[in-house]
Amino acid sequence: MDGYWLDWAGLLLRWLHVVAAIAWIGASFYFVWLDNHLTPPQSPALQAKGVSGELWAIHGGGFYNPQKYRLAPPVLPEKLHWFRWEAYTTWLSGMALLAALYFVRPGYLVDPAVAALPQREAILLALGGMLLGTLLYEAVCRLLAGRGGLQAIVPAGLVGAISFSFSQVFAARAAFLLTGATLACWMAWNVLWVIIPGQRRMVAAMAARQEPAAEDGLRGKQRSVHNNYLALPVVLAMISxxxxxxxxxxQSWLVLCGLMSAGVLIRHFFNRRHHGVSDWRLPAGACLLLALLAWRVAPEPVSAPSPVSEGDAVRVQRVLAERCVSCHAARPTQAGFSSPPAGLRLDDQGAIAANAARIHQQVVLSRTMPLANLTQMTEEERQLIARWFGAQAGAEGGR
Ligand code: HEC
Structure with a gap:
C-alpha cells in the first residue's frame, strides 16, 4: 500500500483503538470500583429481593443507586445491558493497527542484529507467538482455578517468559509491543470465551427458572480480576x-517486566483503597522500582570526542544522505513512507545543524536510527557523528 494511505489508516485506526480502549477499561474500572464500594442494603425489602449490596452516587447532575444481586434477580429484566463490544472493538482495531504499522512497513518488526528473519516469517512468528501465549494462559487459568495466590504468580511468570521470548526474535521495540498485544489478547479472550459465555449460561438458566451455576460466576470473576490487573501493564507496553x-x-525485556510490575502495584493499591485500606508501601514500592529502572537504563556517558577535521561536516552530510535520507526526506524513497518520519528532513545542511542533538541522541546514544539499521550504518559512521556533535556542542559552549 502507498505510504500516504498507510499513514491515514494508522491515524484512524489509532484513534478508534484509543477511544475503544478508554471505553473498555473505563467500564472495567468502573465495575471494579462499584463492586468494591457496595454496602449491604438497609431496607428489608431490598434484602428480601436478594440484593447483596448497593451504593449511591451523583454524576452529571443525576443521582444513581446501583444494586447488586447475590445471585440473580427474581425476574429477568426486559432490557439487560451487556459490555462486550468495547472489548472486541479495542482488540480488532489493535490488531489492524499492529498490521498497518509493524507488518507492512520494513524495519519495525525485524532487526537483523537480533534475528535476520524474512518479513513474512516474522509476521507468522509474531501471530503464532501471540496465539501460543494466549493458549498457555488459558491452560494456566484452568489448572489454577481456586488456587489463591498461584493464580496471580504463574500468569506473571508467563508474562516474563513471553517478554523474554519475543526479545530473542524481534526488534526490541516490536518485542515490547507484541508482549503488550499478547496480554491484550488474554484480556479480549477472557471476555469472548469466558466471561460472556458464562453470563449467557447464567441468563439462560434463569430464563428456564433454574439456579445459575455458581461456577460461571466464579470463573468470570477470576478473569475479570485478571483483566483489571492487566490493563495498566498493557497500556504501558503500548506507549513504551x-x-x-x-x-x-x-535485557530490555527485564525493563518491560519491571515497568509492568510497577503498574500492577499501583493497581493493587487502588483496589485495596476502594476497600478502605490504604497500603502506602505499594505505591512506594512502585516508585522505588521506577527509580531503579531509570537509574539502570540511563545512557553511558560518551567519551570525550577527538578534535574534528575540516571535512567532518561535509562527511556527516554525506553519511546522512546515504543512511537516513531514504526515509527522512520531503519525498522518502523507502517503501511504506510518504512523508518524513517525525517530520524530520535530513537532506539539507540547515536542518542537519538544527537537529544535531536529536541526531546524536538517536544515532549515538540510543542507536535507534537508522530504523533497524536498514541502511546499514557502520560503527565508524556513528563515531563520526559523535565527534561532529561533540565539536558542535563545544563550539556553542565557547561562544
Ligand atoms: C527506514 C526508515 C528510516 C531511516 C533509514 C532512518 N529513520 Fe529516523 N525515523 C524513522 C521513523 C519511522 C521515525 C519516527 C519515530 C518512530 O516511529 O520511531 C524516525 C524518527 C527519527 C528521529 C526523531 C526522534 C525524535 O522523536 O526526536 C530522528 C532524530 C531520526 N529519526 C534520525 C535519523 C537519522 C540520523 C537517520 C540516519 C542515520 C535515520 N533517522 C534513518 C525512520 C527512519
Whole structure:
C-alpha cells in the first residue's frame, strides 16, 4: 500500500483503538470500583429481593443507586445491558493497527542484529507467538482455578517468559509491543470465551427458572480480576514504544517486566483503597522500582570526542544522505513512507545543524536510527557523528 494511505489508516485506526480502549477499561474500572464500594442494603425489602449490596452516587447532575444481586434477580429484566463490544472493538482495531504499522512497513518488526528473519516469517512468528501465549494462559487459568495466590504468580511468570521470548526474535521495540498485544489478547479472550459465555449460561438458566451455576460466576470473576490487573501493564507496553531509552537496552525485556510490575502495584493499591485500606508501601514500592529502572537504563556517558577535521561536516552530510535520507526526506524513497518520519528532513545542511542533538541522541546514544539499521550504518559512521556533535556542542559552549 502507498505510504500516504498507510499513514491515514494508522491515524484512524489509532484513534478508534484509543477511544475503544478508554471505553473498555473505563467500564472495567468502573465495575471494579462499584463492586468494591457496595454496602449491604438497609431496607428489608431490598434484602428480601436478594440484593447483596448497593451504593449511591451523583454524576452529571443525576443521582444513581446501583444494586447488586447475590445471585440473580427474581425476574429477568426486559432490557439487560451487556459490555462486550468495547472489548472486541479495542482488540480488532489493535490488531489492524499492529498490521498497518509493524507488518507492512520494513524495519519495525525485524532487526537483523537480533534475528535476520524474512518479513513474512516474522509476521507468522509474531501471530503464532501471540496465539501460543494466549493458549498457555488459558491452560494456566484452568489448572489454577481456586488456587489463591498461584493464580496471580504463574500468569506473571508467563508474562516474563513471553517478554523474554519475543526479545530473542524481534526488534526490541516490536518485542515490547507484541508482549503488550499478547496480554491484550488474554484480556479480549477472557471476555469472548469466558466471561460472556458464562453470563449467557447464567441468563439462560434463569430464563428456564433454574439456579445459575455458581461456577460461571466464579470463573468470570477470576478473569475479570485478571483483566483489571492487566490493563495498566498493557497500556504501558503500548506507549513504551515512543521511548527508545526503554527498549534500546541489553535485557530490555527485564525493563518491560519491571515497568509492568510497577503498574500492577499501583493497581493493587487502588483496589485495596476502594476497600478502605490504604497500603502506602505499594505505591512506594512502585516508585522505588521506577527509580531503579531509570537509574539502570540511563545512557553511558560518551567519551570525550577527538578534535574534528575540516571535512567532518561535509562527511556527516554525506553519511546522512546515504543512511537516513531514504526515509527522512520531503519525498522518502523507502517503501511504506510518504512523508518524513517525525517530520524530520535530513537532506539539507540547515536542518542537519538544527537537529544535531536529536541526531546524536538517536544515532549515538540510543542507536535507534537508522530504523533497524536498514541502511546499514557502520560503527565508524556513528563515531563520526559523535565527534561532529561533540565539536558542535563545544563550539556553542565557547561562544
Ligand atoms: C527506514 C526508515 C528510516 C531511516 C533509514 C532512518 N529513520 Fe529516523 N525515523 C524513522 C521513523 C519511522 C521515525 C519516527 C519515530 C518512530 O516511529 O520511531 C524516525 C524518527 C527519527 C528521529 C526523531 C526522534 C525524535 O522523536 O526526536 C530522528 C532524530 C531520526 N529519526 C534520525 C535519523 C537519522 C540520523 C537517520 C540516519 C542515520 C535515520 N533517522 C534513518 C525512520 C527512519
Amino acid at each position: 514504544n515512543h521511548y527508545a531509552f526503554l527498549y534500546q537496552q541489553a
